[in-house]
Amino acid sequence: MQNRKLLTCMVASLAVATSLAKNLFAFAGGPPVGATGSVIFNQASCARSGCHAGLAVNSPNGSLALTGVPANYALGQAYDLTITINHTNQRRWGFQMSARARGNAASVGSFQSLDGFSQLQTLTGIQYVAQNAAGTRAGTAGPVAFQVRWTAPATNVGEVVFSVAGNAANNDNNSSGDFIHFREMSSQPPGSTAGPTITGITPSSGSVNGGTPVTITGTGFASGATVTIGGVAATNVTVVSATQITATTGASGTPGTVNVVVTVGGQSATLPGSFTYSSSTNTPAPTASANILPFVADTTAFRTNLIMSNLTGNQANVTVHFVEAGGTIAGTKSYTVPANNLNQVNRVVPDILNQGSPTGRQGYLIVESDQKIAAVVSVIDNVTIDSAVIGSSRGTSGHLLFPTSVSLGAFKTTMTLVNDSLAANTIEVRLRPADGGAAITKTVNLAPYGQFHTEDAYSFLEAPSTFGPIELTSKNTTPQPFIGVSRVYSTVTVSAPTVGTGQTSSFFSAVPY
Numbered sequence: 001m002q003n004r005k006l007l008t009c010m011v012a013s014l015a016v017a018t019s020l021a022k023n024l025f026a027f028a029g030g031p032p033v034g035a036t037g038s039v040i041f042n043q044a045s046c047a048r049s050g051c052h053a054g055l056a057v058n059s060p061n062g063s064l065a066l067t068g069v070p071a072n073y074a075l076g077q078a079y080d081l082t083i084t085i086n087h088t089n090q091r092r093w094g095f096q097m098s099a100r101a102r103g104n105a106a107s108v109g110s111f112q113s114l115d116g117f118s119q120l121q122t123l124t125g126i127q128y129v130a131q132n133a134a135g136t137r138a139g140t141a142g143p144v145a146f147q148v149r150w151t152a153p154a155t156n157v158g159e160v161v162f163s164v165a166g167n168a169a170n171n172d173n174n175s176s177g178d179f180i181h182f183r184e185m186s187s188q189p190p191g192s193t194a195g196p197t198i199t200g201i202t203p204s205s206g207s208v209n210g211g212t213p214v215t216i217t218g219t220g221f222a223s224g225a226t227v228t229i230g231g232v233a234a235t236n237v238t239v240v241s242a243t244q245i246t247a248t249t250g251a252s253g254t255p256g257t258v259n260v261v262v263t264v265g266g267q268s269a270t271l272p273g274s275f276t277y278s279s280s281t282n283t284p285a286p287t288a289s290a291n292i293l294p295f296v297a298d299t300t301a302f303r304t305n306l307i308m309s310n311l312t313g314n315q316a317n318v319t320v321h322f323v324e325a326g327g328t329i330a331g332t333k334s335y336t337v338p339a340n341n342l343n344q345v346n347r348v349v350p351d352i353l354n355q356g357s358p359t360g361r362q363g364y365l366i367v368e369s370d371q372k373i374a375a376v377v378s379v380i381d382n383v384t385i386d387s388a389v390i391g392s393s394r395g396t397s398g399h400l401l402f403p404t405s406v407s408l409g410a411f412k413t414t415m416t417l418v419n420d421s422l423a424a425n426t427i428e429v430r431l432r433p434a435d436g437g438a439a440i441t442k443t444v445n446l447a448p449y450g451q452f453h454t455e456d457a458y459s460f461l462e463a464p465s466t467f468g469p470i471e472l473t474s475k476n477t478t479p480q481p482f483i484g485v486s487r488v489y490s491t492v493t494v495s496a497p498t499v500g501t502g503q504t505s506s507f508f509s510a511v512p513y
Contacts, residue, residue: 030130031096031167033123037182038098038163039259039272041105045165047180047273052167055360057180057257057273058204061299061455062087062142064166064181066097071194073152073160073187080114081150086143087168087179088301088455089383093137093144096121096130097164101157102186108160114147138171152187159195159267160187170300177300177358182272195267196220198274201260202444202452205276206326210251213424213445214275221245222264229275230258243462246445252277278328285422285449290368291375291392294418294485295453295507296322297362298349302379306348306365309374310337316371318343322352324363327419327450337373348377364418364451367392379507390485390507395420398479399472400510402486405431406467407458410490415457417472419446421480427452428475431461434468443475446482457486472510484510 037045037057046052058064068081083095095118099108107126113119117135121128129148137144152160162185169178186195198218206212214234216227219242227234227247234247245262252258255278260271286292296304310316316337321329331352337343348365350357367375380387395418405413419425425446432439440463444452454460457470474480489505 030119030121030132031094033121033128034126035165036096036098036128036163037165037180037272038161038184039182039270040102040161040184041100041163043163045180045182046167052175052178052180055177055179055358056276058182058271059087059179059299059360061301061362062090062168062179062181064164064183066162066164066183066185069162069185070187072190072192074190075156076152076154078149078151081148083146083148083164083166084143085166085168085181088299089170090142090168090179090300091139091171092169093140093142094131094135094167094169095146095164096128097148097162098126098128099150099160099162100126102159102161103157106157108157109153110151112149112151114149117146118148142168156189158189161185162187179300179360184270184272186267186269188267193265193267194220196225196262196264196269198260198262198269198271201271201274203325203447203450204274205278205324205328206249206447207328208252208255208277210249212249212326212447212450213426214247214249215443215445216245216247216260216262217243218262218269219243220264220269221262225262225264228261230254230256230277240443244443246443249275278324278326278330286366287368289372290366290394291373292394292418292420292483293365293367293375293377293390293392294451294483295362295379295390295416296349296365296377297379298347298357298359299362300358301382303347303357303382304349305378305380306345307342307376307378308335308337308367308369309342310371311340312371313339314371315339316369316373318367318369318373320348320352321366321368322349322361322363323366323449323451324361325447325451325453327447330361330363337369337371362453388487388506393483393509395481395483397512398474398476398481399513400482400484401472401513402470402484402508402510404467404488405457405470405486406488407456407463407465408467410492412455412489412491413457414455414487414489415453415460415470416485417444417446417452418483419448419450419480420482422448423476423480424448425480425482426475427482428473429461430471430473431458431463432468432471433463433466435466437466471513486510
Protein backbone atom coordinates (compact mmCIF):
# COMPACT_ATOMS: atom_id res chain seq x y z
CA MET A 1 0.00 0.00 0.00
CA GLN A 2 2.97 2.38 0.47
CA ASN A 3 3.33 2.37 -3.30
CA ARG A 4 -0.25 3.56 -3.73
CA LYS A 5 -0.09 6.86 -1.98
CA LEU A 6 -2.90 8.47 -3.94
CA LEU A 7 -5.25 5.58 -3.37
CA THR A 8 -4.84 6.01 0.39
CA CYS A 9 -4.59 9.77 0.34
CA MET A 10 -7.68 10.93 2.16
CA VAL A 11 -8.07 10.54 5.88
CA ALA A 12 -11.49 9.33 7.02
CA SER A 13 -13.79 11.80 8.75
CA LEU A 14 -13.56 12.40 12.49
CA ALA A 15 -16.60 10.20 13.01
CA VAL A 16 -14.71 7.16 11.74
CA ALA A 17 -11.18 8.08 12.84
CA THR A 18 -10.93 4.97 15.00
CA SER A 19 -11.36 2.75 11.95
CA LEU A 20 -8.80 4.64 9.82
CA ALA A 21 -6.28 1.82 9.56
CA LYS A 22 -8.92 -0.62 8.31
CA ASN A 23 -10.28 1.87 5.79
CA LEU A 24 -6.84 2.59 4.33
CA PHE A 25 -6.54 -1.03 3.27
CA ALA A 26 -10.22 -1.66 2.51
CA PHE A 27 -10.36 0.84 -0.37
CA ALA A 28 -7.33 -0.10 -2.43
CA GLY A 29 -9.11 1.21 -5.54
CA GLY A 30 -9.96 4.64 -4.14
CA PRO A 31 -9.72 6.98 -1.14
CA PRO A 32 -11.16 6.21 2.30
CA VAL A 33 -14.76 7.36 2.54
CA GLY A 34 -15.80 10.70 3.99
CA ALA A 35 -12.75 12.86 3.24
CA THR A 36 -14.12 15.81 1.25
CA GLY A 37 -12.78 18.43 3.66
CA SER A 38 -16.24 20.01 3.78
CA VAL A 39 -16.33 23.19 5.82
CA ILE A 40 -20.12 23.24 5.97
CA PHE A 41 -20.35 19.67 7.29
CA ASN A 42 -17.13 19.79 9.34
CA GLN A 43 -15.52 16.89 7.51
CA ALA A 44 -11.83 16.02 7.71
CA SER A 45 -9.51 15.69 4.72
CA CYS A 46 -6.11 14.36 3.80
CA ALA A 47 -4.40 17.76 4.17
CA ARG A 48 -3.28 16.85 7.68
CA SER A 49 -0.43 15.26 9.60
CA GLY A 50 0.21 11.64 8.68
CA CYS A 51 -1.16 11.98 5.15
CA HIS A 52 -0.54 14.78 2.64
CA ALA A 53 0.37 17.60 5.03
CA GLY A 54 3.08 20.21 4.59
CA LEU A 55 1.92 22.11 1.49
CA ALA A 56 -0.63 24.90 1.31
CA VAL A 57 -4.15 23.80 0.37
CA ASN A 58 -5.78 25.45 -2.66
CA SER A 59 -2.31 26.44 -3.90
CA PRO A 60 -2.45 29.21 -6.53
CA ASN A 61 -0.21 27.05 -8.75
CA GLY A 62 -3.09 24.60 -9.22
CA SER A 63 -6.85 24.47 -9.51
CA LEU A 64 -9.93 22.37 -8.83
CA ALA A 65 -13.08 23.14 -10.82
CA LEU A 66 -16.58 21.68 -10.60
CA THR A 67 -18.83 22.51 -13.55
CA GLY A 68 -22.36 21.53 -14.45
CA VAL A 69 -23.93 22.16 -11.05
CA PRO A 70 -27.31 23.79 -11.75
CA ALA A 71 -28.14 27.08 -10.07
CA ASN A 72 -31.57 25.52 -9.36
CA TYR A 73 -32.14 21.78 -9.59
CA ALA A 74 -35.28 20.32 -11.15
CA LEU A 75 -36.88 17.42 -9.29
CA GLY A 76 -35.66 14.09 -10.64
CA GLN A 77 -33.52 15.74 -13.35
CA ALA A 78 -30.10 14.27 -14.25
CA TYR A 79 -27.10 16.63 -14.52
CA ASP A 80 -23.69 15.80 -15.99
CA LEU A 81 -20.91 17.22 -13.83
CA THR A 82 -17.20 17.60 -14.55
CA ILE A 83 -14.45 17.68 -11.92
CA THR A 84 -11.22 19.10 -13.38
CA ILE A 85 -7.91 19.05 -11.48
CA ASN A 86 -4.73 20.76 -12.62
CA HIS A 87 -1.38 21.52 -11.02
CA THR A 88 1.97 22.27 -12.61
CA ASN A 89 4.18 19.17 -13.04
CA GLN A 90 1.93 16.85 -10.99
CA ARG A 91 1.41 13.34 -12.39
CA ARG A 92 -1.34 11.47 -10.43
CA TRP A 93 -4.89 12.46 -9.58
CA GLY A 94 -7.82 11.74 -7.30
CA PHE A 95 -11.03 13.24 -5.97
CA GLN A 96 -14.03 12.61 -3.72
CA MET A 97 -17.40 14.37 -3.77
CA SER A 98 -20.72 14.30 -1.93
CA ALA A 99 -24.10 16.03 -2.42
CA ARG A 100 -25.86 16.81 0.88
CA ALA A 101 -28.77 18.91 2.10
CA ARG A 102 -27.53 21.95 3.96
CA GLY A 103 -30.51 21.79 6.29
CA ASN A 104 -30.02 18.27 7.72
CA ALA A 105 -26.72 17.04 6.14
CA ALA A 106 -28.51 14.07 4.55
CA SER A 107 -27.28 12.57 1.28
CA VAL A 108 -29.24 13.97 -1.67
CA GLY A 109 -29.84 12.40 -5.07
CA SER A 110 -27.54 9.80 -6.60
CA PHE A 111 -24.25 9.67 -8.52
CA GLN A 112 -23.22 7.64 -11.56
CA SER A 113 -19.83 7.38 -13.29
CA LEU A 114 -19.82 8.41 -16.95
CA ASP A 115 -16.19 7.75 -17.88
CA GLY A 116 -15.19 4.61 -15.96
CA PHE A 117 -12.74 6.60 -13.84
CA SER A 118 -14.84 6.79 -10.68
CA GLN A 119 -16.75 4.61 -8.23
CA LEU A 120 -19.52 4.99 -5.64
CA GLN A 121 -18.89 4.80 -1.90
CA THR A 122 -21.20 5.00 1.10
CA LEU A 123 -20.59 5.85 4.75
CA THR A 124 -23.25 6.33 7.45
CA GLY A 125 -25.93 6.79 4.81
CA ILE A 126 -23.97 9.39 2.79
CA GLN A 127 -23.14 8.55 -0.83
CA TYR A 128 -19.82 9.64 -2.29
CA VAL A 129 -18.29 9.42 -5.75
CA ALA A 130 -14.49 9.10 -5.99
CA GLN A 131 -11.71 8.08 -8.36
CA ASN A 132 -11.00 4.40 -8.87
CA ALA A 133 -7.63 2.80 -9.63
CA ALA A 134 -7.86 3.57 -13.36
CA GLY A 135 -8.91 7.15 -12.63
CA THR A 136 -5.60 8.06 -10.97
CA ARG A 137 -4.01 8.02 -14.43
CA ALA A 138 -0.48 7.65 -13.07
CA GLY A 139 2.10 9.55 -15.10
CA THR A 140 -0.47 11.77 -16.85
CA ALA A 141 0.10 15.52 -16.94
CA GLY A 142 -2.81 17.76 -15.97
CA PRO A 143 -5.39 18.90 -16.44
CA VAL A 144 -7.42 15.74 -15.89
CA ALA A 145 -11.20 15.49 -15.75
CA PHE A 146 -13.72 13.13 -14.18
CA GLN A 147 -17.22 12.89 -15.65
CA VAL A 148 -20.10 11.95 -13.33
CA ARG A 149 -23.87 12.23 -13.43
CA TRP A 150 -25.92 13.47 -10.50
CA THR A 151 -29.66 12.83 -10.44
CA ALA A 152 -31.57 15.32 -8.32
CA PRO A 153 -34.01 14.13 -5.63
CA ALA A 154 -37.68 13.61 -6.43
CA THR A 155 -38.70 15.99 -3.63
CA ASN A 156 -37.65 19.49 -2.58
CA VAL A 157 -34.91 19.14 0.06
CA GLY A 158 -33.83 22.77 0.09
CA GLU A 159 -30.29 23.86 -0.74
CA VAL A 160 -27.97 21.07 -1.90
CA VAL A 161 -24.24 21.45 -1.18
CA PHE A 162 -21.65 19.72 -3.38
CA SER A 163 -18.40 19.19 -1.44
CA VAL A 164 -15.40 18.08 -3.50
CA ALA A 165 -11.73 17.49 -2.70
CA GLY A 166 -9.01 16.92 -5.27
CA ASN A 167 -5.48 15.54 -4.91
CA ALA A 168 -2.80 16.62 -7.40
CA ALA A 169 -0.04 14.14 -6.59
CA ASN A 170 3.50 13.91 -7.97
CA ASN A 171 3.49 10.09 -8.37
CA ASP A 172 6.72 9.57 -6.42
CA ASN A 173 5.26 6.80 -4.21
CA ASN A 174 5.25 8.73 -0.95
CA SER A 175 2.99 11.29 0.69
CA SER A 176 5.17 14.39 0.20
CA GLY A 177 4.90 16.92 -2.58
CA ASP A 178 1.15 16.47 -3.12
CA PHE A 179 -1.35 19.33 -3.27
CA ILE A 180 -4.91 19.20 -1.90
CA HIS A 181 -7.64 21.45 -3.28
CA PHE A 182 -11.18 21.95 -1.92
CA ARG A 183 -14.36 23.47 -3.30
CA GLU A 184 -18.01 23.65 -2.23
CA MET A 185 -20.88 24.74 -4.48
CA SER A 186 -24.62 24.97 -3.91
CA SER A 187 -27.72 24.27 -5.96
CA GLN A 188 -30.98 25.83 -4.88
CA PRO A 189 -34.41 24.15 -4.99
CA PRO A 190 -36.84 24.86 -7.83
CA GLY A 191 -38.13 28.43 -7.94
CA SER A 192 -35.66 29.90 -5.43
CA THR A 193 -32.94 32.48 -6.01
CA ALA A 194 -29.50 31.04 -6.74
CA GLY A 195 -26.92 31.64 -4.02
CA PRO A 196 -23.41 33.06 -4.47
CA THR A 197 -20.27 31.12 -5.40
CA ILE A 198 -16.59 31.94 -4.76
CA THR A 199 -13.86 31.10 -7.25
CA GLY A 200 -10.86 32.91 -5.75
CA ILE A 201 -9.36 35.58 -3.50
CA THR A 202 -6.30 37.78 -4.16
CA PRO A 203 -4.01 38.22 -2.44
CA SER A 204 -4.29 34.90 -0.62
CA SER A 205 -2.40 35.96 2.51
CA GLY A 206 -2.11 38.91 4.85
CA SER A 207 -1.16 40.01 8.35
CA VAL A 208 -3.05 38.85 11.45
CA ASN A 209 -3.33 42.57 12.19
CA GLY A 210 -5.78 42.92 9.29
CA GLY A 211 -5.89 45.78 6.84
CA THR A 212 -5.08 43.75 3.72
CA PRO A 213 -7.13 44.82 0.67
CA VAL A 214 -8.51 41.73 -1.12
CA THR A 215 -10.48 41.00 -4.26
CA ILE A 216 -12.95 38.09 -4.22
CA THR A 217 -14.20 36.63 -7.49
CA GLY A 218 -17.23 34.41 -8.02
CA THR A 219 -20.88 34.67 -9.04
CA GLY A 220 -24.16 35.82 -7.57
CA PHE A 221 -22.73 38.81 -5.67
CA ALA A 222 -25.24 41.56 -4.92
CA SER A 223 -25.72 44.68 -2.83
CA GLY A 224 -25.69 43.97 0.89
CA ALA A 225 -23.19 41.09 0.64
CA THR A 226 -21.06 40.40 3.71
CA VAL A 227 -17.64 38.76 3.89
CA THR A 228 -15.90 36.86 6.67
CA ILE A 229 -12.34 35.58 6.50
CA GLY A 230 -11.55 33.01 9.15
CA GLY A 231 -14.77 34.00 10.91
CA VAL A 232 -13.65 37.63 11.15
CA ALA A 233 -15.84 40.19 9.42
CA ALA A 234 -14.15 42.06 6.58
CA THR A 235 -14.56 45.81 6.30
CA ASN A 236 -14.99 48.17 3.34
CA VAL A 237 -16.98 45.49 1.50
CA THR A 238 -17.82 46.78 -1.98
CA VAL A 239 -19.78 44.79 -4.57
CA VAL A 240 -18.03 45.86 -7.76
CA SER A 241 -20.14 43.58 -9.92
CA ALA A 242 -22.01 40.27 -9.79
CA THR A 243 -18.62 38.54 -10.11
CA GLN A 244 -16.31 40.71 -7.99
CA ILE A 245 -16.16 42.01 -4.41
CA THR A 246 -13.41 44.15 -2.85
CA ALA A 247 -12.90 44.24 0.91
CA THR A 248 -10.35 44.73 3.67
CA THR A 249 -9.41 41.94 6.08
CA GLY A 250 -10.20 42.34 9.75
CA ALA A 251 -7.75 41.59 12.58
CA SER A 252 -7.54 37.85 13.24
CA GLY A 253 -5.07 37.65 16.10
CA THR A 254 -4.36 34.00 15.20
CA PRO A 255 -2.11 32.97 12.31
CA GLY A 256 -3.14 30.10 10.02
CA THR A 257 -5.01 29.10 6.87
CA VAL A 258 -8.72 29.93 7.00
CA ASN A 259 -11.94 29.89 4.98
CA VAL A 260 -13.52 32.77 3.06
CA VAL A 261 -17.31 33.11 3.27
CA VAL A 262 -19.57 35.42 1.24
CA THR A 263 -23.21 35.77 2.29
CA VAL A 264 -25.86 37.29 0.03
CA GLY A 265 -29.52 37.42 1.01
CA GLY A 266 -29.09 34.75 3.69
CA GLN A 267 -27.30 32.31 1.35
CA SER A 268 -23.59 31.67 1.85
CA ALA A 269 -20.70 30.40 -0.26
CA THR A 270 -17.45 29.10 1.25
CA LEU A 271 -13.97 28.79 -0.30
CA PRO A 272 -12.11 26.50 2.12
CA GLY A 273 -8.49 27.08 3.11
CA SER A 274 -8.08 29.95 0.67
CA PHE A 275 -6.54 32.69 2.84
CA THR A 276 -3.57 32.61 5.23
CA TYR A 277 -3.19 34.97 8.17
CA SER A 278 0.54 35.49 8.70
CA SER A 279 2.16 36.30 12.01
CA SER A 280 4.90 38.08 10.10
CA THR A 281 5.64 41.75 10.62
CA ASN A 282 4.46 44.43 8.24
CA THR A 283 7.02 45.24 5.57
CA PRO A 284 8.88 48.51 6.27
CA ALA A 285 9.68 50.86 3.42
CA PRO A 286 12.89 49.63 1.75
CA THR A 287 15.77 52.08 1.52
CA ALA A 288 16.33 53.86 -1.79
CA SER A 289 19.29 51.54 -2.54
CA ALA A 290 17.38 48.30 -1.86
CA ASN A 291 16.89 45.67 -4.55
CA ILE A 292 13.40 44.19 -5.11
CA LEU A 293 13.28 40.81 -6.86
CA PRO A 294 9.56 40.71 -7.75
CA PHE A 295 8.97 36.94 -7.98
CA VAL A 296 10.39 33.86 -6.26
CA ALA A 297 8.83 30.42 -5.85
CA ASP A 298 9.65 27.18 -4.07
CA THR A 299 7.15 24.50 -5.12
CA THR A 300 7.20 21.03 -6.62
CA ALA A 301 7.38 22.78 -10.01
CA PHE A 302 9.98 25.49 -9.37
CA ARG A 303 12.90 26.43 -7.16
CA THR A 304 14.68 29.81 -6.98
CA ASN A 305 18.33 30.73 -6.56
CA LEU A 306 19.53 34.19 -5.47
CA ILE A 307 22.77 35.55 -6.98
CA MET A 308 24.39 38.65 -5.43
CA SER A 309 27.43 40.30 -7.08
CA ASN A 310 29.75 42.70 -5.24
CA LEU A 311 32.35 44.58 -7.31
CA THR A 312 33.40 46.93 -4.50
CA GLY A 313 36.59 46.53 -2.49
CA ASN A 314 34.68 45.85 0.73
CA GLN A 315 32.66 42.87 1.98
CA ALA A 316 28.94 43.46 1.56
CA ASN A 317 26.70 42.66 4.52
CA VAL A 318 23.28 41.85 3.11
CA THR A 319 19.83 41.39 4.67
CA VAL A 320 17.25 39.52 2.56
CA HIS A 321 13.51 39.61 3.38
CA PHE A 322 11.07 37.07 1.91
CA VAL A 323 7.75 38.91 1.51
CA GLU A 324 4.41 37.19 0.82
CA ALA A 325 1.41 38.45 -1.14
CA GLY A 326 -0.22 40.29 1.77
CA GLY A 327 2.83 42.54 2.15
CA THR A 328 4.23 40.88 5.28
CA ILE A 329 7.75 39.61 5.93
CA ALA A 330 7.61 35.82 6.30
CA GLY A 331 11.33 35.40 6.92
CA THR A 332 14.63 37.29 7.05
CA LYS A 333 18.23 36.13 6.78
CA SER A 334 21.67 37.79 6.65
CA TYR A 335 24.34 36.95 4.06
CA THR A 336 27.80 38.25 3.17
CA VAL A 337 29.29 38.80 -0.27
CA PRO A 338 33.10 38.96 -0.44
CA ALA A 339 34.78 41.97 -2.05
CA ASN A 340 34.95 41.69 -5.84
CA ASN A 341 33.04 38.41 -5.75
CA LEU A 342 29.56 36.90 -5.64
CA ASN A 343 27.40 34.75 -3.39
CA GLN A 344 24.81 32.34 -4.80
CA VAL A 345 22.12 31.09 -2.42
CA ASN A 346 20.47 27.98 -3.84
CA ARG A 347 16.80 27.39 -2.97
CA VAL A 348 16.69 30.77 -1.32
CA VAL A 349 13.11 30.57 0.00
CA PRO A 350 13.60 27.47 2.21
CA ASP A 351 17.03 28.83 3.17
CA ILE A 352 15.47 32.03 4.50
CA LEU A 353 12.59 30.18 6.17
CA ASN A 354 14.87 27.42 7.50
CA GLN A 355 12.51 24.78 6.10
CA GLY A 356 12.82 21.77 3.83
CA SER A 357 12.07 22.17 0.13
CA PRO A 358 9.53 22.38 -1.40
CA THR A 359 7.89 24.82 0.98
CA GLY A 360 4.97 25.48 -1.38
CA ARG A 361 5.59 29.23 -0.89
CA GLN A 362 5.92 32.06 -3.36
CA GLY A 363 6.37 35.80 -3.00
CA TYR A 364 9.23 38.24 -3.60
CA LEU A 365 12.54 39.41 -2.06
CA ILE A 366 13.77 42.72 -0.68
CA VAL A 367 17.57 42.85 -0.57
CA GLU A 368 19.28 45.50 1.61
CA SER A 369 23.08 45.89 1.54
CA ASP A 370 25.69 48.18 3.11
CA GLN A 371 27.63 48.09 -0.20
CA LYS A 372 26.52 48.58 -3.77
CA ILE A 373 25.60 45.14 -5.16
CA ALA A 374 23.71 43.71 -8.12
CA ALA A 375 21.13 41.01 -7.42
CA VAL A 376 19.15 38.64 -9.64
CA VAL A 377 17.13 35.48 -9.07
CA SER A 378 17.07 32.40 -11.27
CA VAL A 379 13.73 30.54 -11.33
CA ILE A 380 14.42 26.90 -12.25
CA ASP A 381 11.99 24.27 -13.54
CA ASN A 382 12.50 21.26 -11.27
CA VAL A 383 11.83 18.78 -14.08
CA THR A 384 13.33 20.27 -17.24
CA ILE A 385 16.03 22.21 -15.30
CA ASP A 386 15.39 25.17 -17.57
CA SER A 387 15.98 28.49 -15.82
CA ALA A 388 14.87 32.10 -16.23
CA VAL A 389 16.56 35.13 -14.69
CA ILE A 390 14.71 38.07 -13.13
CA GLY A 391 16.63 41.26 -12.46
CA SER A 392 15.96 43.59 -9.57
CA SER A 393 13.87 46.72 -10.04
CA ARG A 394 12.02 49.43 -8.13
CA GLY A 395 8.66 51.04 -8.70
CA THR A 396 9.08 54.32 -10.55
CA SER A 397 5.64 54.86 -12.09
CA GLY A 398 1.95 54.33 -11.49
CA HIS A 399 1.29 53.63 -15.18
CA LEU A 400 2.99 50.60 -16.78
CA LEU A 401 2.62 48.54 -19.94
CA PHE A 402 3.31 44.94 -20.82
CA PRO A 403 3.99 45.40 -24.56
CA THR A 404 2.78 41.88 -25.34
CA SER A 405 0.78 39.00 -23.89
CA VAL A 406 -0.80 35.91 -25.40
CA SER A 407 -3.17 33.06 -24.74
CA LEU A 408 -3.32 31.04 -27.94
CA GLY A 409 -2.86 27.30 -28.39
CA ALA A 410 -0.05 26.13 -26.12
CA PHE A 411 1.01 29.64 -25.09
CA LYS A 412 0.10 31.28 -21.78
CA THR A 413 1.14 34.48 -20.00
CA THR A 414 1.93 35.03 -16.33
CA MET A 415 1.56 38.34 -14.51
CA THR A 416 3.19 39.52 -11.28
CA LEU A 417 2.63 42.92 -9.66
CA VAL A 418 4.46 44.28 -6.60
CA ASN A 419 3.42 47.45 -4.79
CA ASP A 420 6.47 49.65 -4.04
CA SER A 421 4.55 51.87 -1.64
CA LEU A 422 3.45 52.05 1.99
CA ALA A 423 -0.05 52.88 0.73
CA ALA A 424 -2.51 50.26 -0.51
CA ASN A 425 -2.60 50.39 -4.32
CA THR A 426 -5.56 49.67 -6.59
CA ILE A 427 -4.35 48.59 -10.04
CA GLU A 428 -6.54 48.55 -13.13
CA VAL A 429 -5.44 45.74 -15.47
CA ARG A 430 -6.62 46.36 -19.05
CA LEU A 431 -6.06 43.95 -21.94
CA ARG A 432 -6.26 45.59 -25.36
CA PRO A 433 -6.84 42.70 -27.83
CA ALA A 434 -4.82 42.96 -31.04
CA ASP A 435 -7.88 41.90 -33.07
CA GLY A 436 -9.55 45.21 -32.23
CA GLY A 437 -12.04 43.71 -29.80
CA ALA A 438 -13.28 45.57 -26.74
CA ALA A 439 -10.79 46.09 -23.94
CA ILE A 440 -11.13 43.69 -20.98
CA THR A 441 -10.57 45.17 -17.52
CA LYS A 442 -10.15 43.77 -14.01
CA THR A 443 -8.96 45.32 -10.75
CA VAL A 444 -6.18 44.12 -8.44
CA ASN A 445 -5.86 45.37 -4.86
CA LEU A 446 -2.29 45.42 -3.59
CA ALA A 447 -1.55 45.70 0.13
CA PRO A 448 1.29 48.02 1.16
CA TYR A 449 4.33 46.31 -0.35
CA GLY A 450 2.02 43.47 -1.34
CA GLN A 451 2.20 41.18 -4.37
CA PHE A 452 -0.25 39.74 -6.89
CA HIS A 453 0.68 36.74 -9.07
CA THR A 454 -1.23 34.62 -11.58
CA GLU A 455 0.12 31.86 -13.80
CA ASP A 456 -2.54 32.66 -16.42
CA ALA A 457 -3.32 36.35 -16.90
CA TYR A 458 -6.08 35.60 -19.42
CA SER A 459 -7.86 33.27 -17.01
CA PHE A 460 -7.71 36.01 -14.36
CA LEU A 461 -9.11 38.52 -16.86
CA GLU A 462 -11.74 36.01 -18.05
CA ALA A 463 -10.51 36.87 -21.55
CA PRO A 464 -10.89 34.75 -24.69
CA SER A 465 -7.87 33.34 -26.52
CA THR A 466 -6.09 36.24 -28.22
CA PHE A 467 -3.00 38.42 -27.81
CA GLY A 468 -2.21 42.06 -27.19
CA PRO A 469 -0.67 44.57 -24.77
CA ILE A 470 -1.76 44.85 -21.13
CA GLU A 471 -2.00 48.34 -19.63
CA LEU A 472 -1.56 48.73 -15.85
CA THR A 473 -2.75 51.86 -14.05
CA SER A 474 -2.70 52.86 -10.39
CA LYS A 475 -6.20 54.19 -9.68
CA ASN A 476 -5.31 55.81 -6.35
CA THR A 477 -6.12 59.52 -6.08
CA THR A 478 -2.36 59.97 -5.98
CA PRO A 479 -1.04 57.16 -8.22
CA GLN A 480 1.41 54.91 -6.38
CA PRO A 481 4.49 53.27 -7.95
CA PHE A 482 4.54 49.52 -8.56
CA ILE A 483 6.51 46.85 -10.42
CA GLY A 484 5.27 44.44 -13.09
CA VAL A 485 6.96 41.33 -14.52
CA SER A 486 5.58 38.72 -16.90
CA ARG A 487 6.59 35.78 -19.07
CA VAL A 488 5.09 34.01 -22.06
CA TYR A 489 5.50 30.25 -21.80
CA SER A 490 4.51 27.06 -23.55
CA THR A 491 2.50 24.22 -22.01
CA VAL A 492 3.85 21.66 -24.50
CA THR A 493 4.72 18.43 -22.69
CA VAL A 494 8.33 17.29 -22.89
CA SER A 495 8.76 13.71 -24.13
CA ALA A 496 9.92 10.83 -21.92
CA PRO A 497 12.21 9.98 -20.21
CA THR A 498 12.14 13.53 -18.89
CA VAL A 499 8.55 14.68 -18.47
CA GLY A 500 7.80 18.33 -17.84
CA THR A 501 5.51 21.08 -18.98
CA GLY A 502 8.02 23.53 -20.45
CA GLN A 503 6.89 26.19 -17.99
CA THR A 504 10.12 28.18 -17.80
CA SER A 505 10.89 31.03 -20.18
CA SER A 506 12.33 34.55 -20.04
CA PHE A 507 10.75 37.15 -17.78
CA PHE A 508 10.23 40.70 -19.04
CA SER A 509 9.34 43.84 -17.12
CA ALA A 510 6.43 46.18 -17.60
CA VAL A 511 7.70 49.54 -18.82
CA PRO A 512 6.59 53.02 -17.69
CA TYR A 513 3.96 54.33 -20.06
